Every structure is written in structure tokens, then in C-alpha cells.
Amino acid sequence: METAKQDKKVSSMNSISPAANLLIILFFMIYACICLLPVLIVLAVSFTEQRTVTLEGYSLFPSKFSLDAYQYLWRNATQILRAYGVTVVVTIVGSLAGLFMTALYAYPISRSSFSFRHFFSFFIFFTMLFNGGLVPWYLVYTNLFDLRESILALIIPGLLMNAFFVIVMRTFFTTTIHPSIIESASIDGVSELGIFFRIVLPLSLPVLGTIGLFYTLGYWNDWFNSLVFVSREPVSLQYLMYKVMRSLQFLTSVNGSSLVKGDISKLPNETARMAMAILGMGPIVLAYPFFQKYFVKGLTIGAVKG
Template sequence: MDKSQALLSAGPGTFRAAKRRQRSLYQTVLNGLFCIAALIVVLPLVLVLSVSFSDEDSVYIHGYSFIPHKFSTAAYSYLWADHGAIAHAYGVTVLVTVAGALAGLLLTALFAYPLARRDFPLRNVFSFFVFFTILFGGGLVPWYIVFTNFVNVKDSMLGLVLPGLLMNGFNILVVRTFFQGIPPSLMESATIDGAGEFRIWWQIVMPLSLPVLATIGLFMTLGYWNDWFNSLIFISDVKWYSLQYIMQKTLMDIQFLSTQSGAGNASAILATAPTETMRMAMAIIGVGPIVLAYPFFQRYLVQGLTVGAVKG
């Protein structure tokens, strides 16, 4: 007689109590694992925040610490001296992120909808094109020539929105898979009632797809917010510098000054600038809005990914 049969023979009450204890043990173990995973994610951010409010000399003497040995706002004061450029870069980044994420989400949903319709005769052909772009790319030089010579995106907002970020093959496939899970009977009923394809997509498919749209929207938002490469390649006008590019440029300037530490001017600048704590302060400034925006997407994130991955 095994353990389960022994519990059943002891009575249904004893069996239910054992099952409850077993579920409680599983939940405790899972909660413990999730707490460990959360600490692994949160503790580095807490450390960066603590170092950004530390004194530069104490960081060099004692190293990084979760509790500052000597509290200081010198890093933020140093960045505040250039607050006009940082505020302008914030505005550019917010504008590009909002416009790019909305436009990319709309185009992704428009492209994915016909691929999800089994009555679309070219769905396999276009699906192959999408999948092909995931596996292969044209290379940096052809990519640059196309966007500068043919699309002419240099020193404009298009240079921050179009290249490499507006649409992504993986996102299209995820949205297409989610659309395929919507019951075809809903679309057939709408067709019988006289609705066209655009109305079916906008009034039926899109409202039912909020989880996957929020998930892909979060991915696009993160991509646009963290992008500095497009600014480096396509932007030479200061008014279109993004926040992440300004941060990257500042870090490169600090690195250059540290390699020129023998020069008199470089030594003077490095002596007054809180270089290590300023790196951490820039990270906090750059990550702040995204951390605050993430909870609004969180409830859709897991649902959008899991439901979109049920069917292939």
C-alpha cells in the first residue's frame, strides 16, 4: 500500500489535510524562489542608487556599499550644472519613445492581422519574409546607406524612430500568434453583419488583444528609451540628442579624461568631478521613468507572452 492509499484509508479529512500541507509547502518554496529572484533584480539597482548618493572619496576608500559611508549629492549637483541639456534630452527621448512605440505597435498589429487570417493567400510568403529578417541582416554599411541616402533620416526625428526599432520580426510573430487564438466565429459573425476587414480588426481584434499589445508596447518602449546607437549614427545636431546618448557621451568623455590624466587640464577636471558616483547618478536618471512606468504594463506582460505562445 502506497502513501496515497494509506491516507485515503485513514479517512477523507486526513487526506485533504495532507493535500493542503503539500500545497502549502509548494507555495512556500515557490514564494521563496520568487523572493530570491526579486532580490537578485532589485539589489543591483539599490546599490547603484546608494553609490550615487555617496561621497567620491569614500567610494574609492571603502568601495561600493548598500549604505553610504558618507552621504553626498555632489554627483547630482555636477549633473545639475548641465540640467538644460539633460532636460531637453529628456523631452526628445519622451517624444521619440511615445511616437515610436505607438507607431510601431500600430504597424505591427496591421502587419500581423493578415498573417493570422487563414484565408489570406500570401500569408506564408509574408511570414517567411518576417522570419527571414530575424535570422539575417544586411549589415551595418548597407543599413546606414539606405537610411541616409534613400530615406534621408539624418538630424531628424525619423533618425531616432525608423532605423532598427520601428518594427521587429519577433514582435510581429508574437502578435500574429495571439491573433490566431481569437475565435474565427467572431470575425465570421461580423462579416455576416456587413463589417469590413478594417472594422473587424479595429473593433473586434484589437480590443481582445490588449494583453499582447501591452506586452509588445512595453518591449518597444524599452527599446526606444534605452537607444543611444541611432543618435550616435544619424544625429549630429545637438537639439536631437537623446538622453541615453548624452549619458553615453558623458561616460566616454570621462573615460577619455582618465586616459589623459597626465595633462594639466585633464587632471584638474578629474580632481573636481565625482566621476564614479556620477556614473551611478546618470544610471538612476536614465532608468527612473521606465521603472515608474513598468507597473502599469505588468498585469498584461505574462498573459500576453503566454497566450501568444500557445499556438505556432
């Protein structure tokens, strides 16, 4: 009876009033609108005439509607669709492979029965502090592995495995997967691979979803590997948009000189840049709802429980 009264008292102390709940809801609604505002401005500018943007600046409600930016990008629709396909394949394959390799590395060093866990933990931590530099990094992947002009050059260098993600996942395995569960499975005759695939991974969906989201963002937004390792094809969407933007900036800078015939001041420089941003953010924004239910729980990995 006393326990029930104490639980009721604690629940009443932890509950909030309806007025406070309403204020919290209003605060987060306003905060969500503020976060959405830049995206809406970018979308509005992409549908604005270039001359209007030059004279009036950015506006949430354009005074003159125009599809010039998207028509300009439509002229390169084949290249954009090809780059979309490359980026989607690289993101899916790279994220799944990176997540799998991260879990395979993090699980053994989280087990107290693994004799070399301290050595391999220090080995992965050492890579966060020191690296060989850009030139040795490039020479290893070009001369030793010969990844130039291949799709593997967009997956492996610098993105396939992240030391920080390994440490985060190891912490999750250590604090969440109780050793008694593993011992019980071992007594029942389950192999190490069976424990990993049938017990550990199903219990680790929060950290897998969170780190999988980070890998997805990294691969989707990457353009540096295309710049360094690929000269023609295949290139990522972000690098193609970077090339288009540089071309527009160059044409605008030499407008009126003898190098260019005709007036190119009407080229959709700013509006095309915003249109490219909308095209680039679309698929990755749609991916967030699939990770959302794991994201909050995954970010609290290693939190101290009261």
C-alpha cells in the same frame, strides 16, 4: 453528482498546503530582494563621495554622504532635460507606431482566407535571417530617405518594426481569435477594418501590452541611432549620458598632464555614472506597472493547453 465529486477531487489534488504556500511566498520575497539589491547599491553609490568609493569600494550604506554627482549633472540640466523630452517623445511615438504597424502586418497573415499569407510570412521571416549589413543600412536612411539630424532618425531605423514581434502577434491572432467570431461579424456586415479595430484589437490586449513593453524598452534604451545619424541635436538621453561618461573618463585619464589645468581627481567619475543610471531608469521603471497585468498572459502565447 459524480461530476461534482470528480471536480472536488481534482481541485483538492491541485490545491497546495498552507506550508507550501508560505515557502513559495518566502522564496519569491527573497528573490525580489536579490533582484532589488543591485538597484539599491547603484543608488547608494550615487550618493557617496568619489574618494570614498575609490578607497572603500561600493557599499550599500555609504560612510560619507555626498551630492557631488548630482551637482555635476545639474550643471548640464538644460541638455539633460532636452534629451529627456526627446527620449519621451521618441519612445511614445515610436512604440505606438511600431505596435500599430506590427498589428496591421500580423493580422492579415493570421487569416486563412488571405491568399498571400505564406508569401508575406516568409518575407518577414527572411528579414530575421539575412540583412544587408551596416553600411547599406546607413546609406539607405541617409542618402535615400535623408533622415540625418532629425527626430525621425531616432524612430525609424532598426526600431520601428520587429519581425519577431510580428510572428509572435500572428501566433496570438491565430490561436486566440477564433475564425467563427470573424465570420459572425462579417455576416453582420462589419467591414474588415471594423473587425480589426472593434473585435480583434480589444481581444488582443495581452499581446499588445507585452509587445508594447518591448518596444518601449527598445526605444528608451537606444543610443546607437543618435550616434550614427545625429551629430548635435536632437539626441536621446542614453546617448547624452554616454557622452558625459566618455568625457569623465577622458578627463580622468589625462589628469596631471599639460592638457588639463588643475586637479580633476575629485571629479565624480564612478558616482556620476551611477547617478546617470538612476536618472535613466526612473521613468521606464514607472512604466512597468501599466504593462504588468498583460505581461504574464502575453508571455504564454502559443502555449500548449492540456
